[in-house]
Amino acid sequence: MATATSSPATPGLTTTPYAPPPTTTNLSSAxxxxxSYTSFPPFYTLQPNLTTRARQLALWTNLILSYAAHARLFRLSLSAPPANLLSNxxxxxxxxxxxxxAVLDHMVQQGRAEWIPAASRxxxxxAVWIYWRSLAEWADLIYGWVDETGQKGSVLTVYELREGEAVGGKEWVGMEEEMLRRVLGVLVKKGRAQIFGQExxxxxxFF
Structure with a gap:
């Protein structure tokens, strides 16, 4: 395959920190x-030209974050990525x-992903955690909900925060427990929460 000499044209894309789109009621990945740049064959091979490669990395980062925000995807596995996200x-x-x-390493460097340690060293x-919102942003959202619903001083279970009726429709619904605990850890460090137990x-x- 010939080496691309210029990056795919994508009007409007910037390299500023990612801002998730507004919440939508239709979360189907379908x-x-x-x-349009995913229809450009060289997009699927990182090019040796540094300028082109940097552009590709920015495009891939934007694509993965946009999809993750749309589909409420919190973890991306290399062995089972969402259909057609990394392929055409x-x-x-x-x-x-x-x-x-290489793309995920770039996202890690940008603070938009984090490698999940393997079972063996x-x-x-x-697999990586995908941060279409940062841990701090998630912590602020959850704490804001706790404050708005008058639950400071109350004790909620991790399950209730992930799947309970009261959080129906919230962006963090379905977040994996491990990631949610990392988010709650941000609040613990700020003195805004305390966790009891491991299950x-x-x-x-919340305080």
Whole structure:
């Protein structure tokens, strides 16, 4: 495949910190509209030209974050990524694992992802947390909800925060417990919460 000499044209894309789109009631990944640059075959191979490569990394970061915000995706696994997110069956193109790791490394450097340690130190991480909102932003959202609903001083379970009726429709619904605990850890460090126990039924008291 020929090396691209210029980056795909994508009007309006900036490299400023990502801002998630407004909440939508339709969260089906099937309704996510792929940007036009995903129809450009060289997009699926990181190019050696540094300027082009930097542009590609920015585009991939924007694509993954946009999809994650749309589909409420909190964890991305290299072995089972969302269908067609890292590939284009029509073009018979897919981002290779080395290039996928390069993209995710870039996102980690930008504070938009974090590698999840593998079970064994001898293994390479195979999944990342996707931060379409930062941990601090999630912490502020949850604490804001606690404040607005008059639950300061109350004890809620981790399960209630993830799946309870009271949080229905909130952006963090379905967040994996491990990530939610990391978010709550931000509030603990600020003296705004205390966690009791280690299981999903553990209690969280907000101050």
């Amino acid at each position: 309704t996510f509209t792929l940007p 069956p029509t073009l018979h193109r897919a981002l290779s694992e080395p290039d996928t790791r 001898a293994e390479r991480p195979a 999903e039924g553990a209690g969280v008291k």
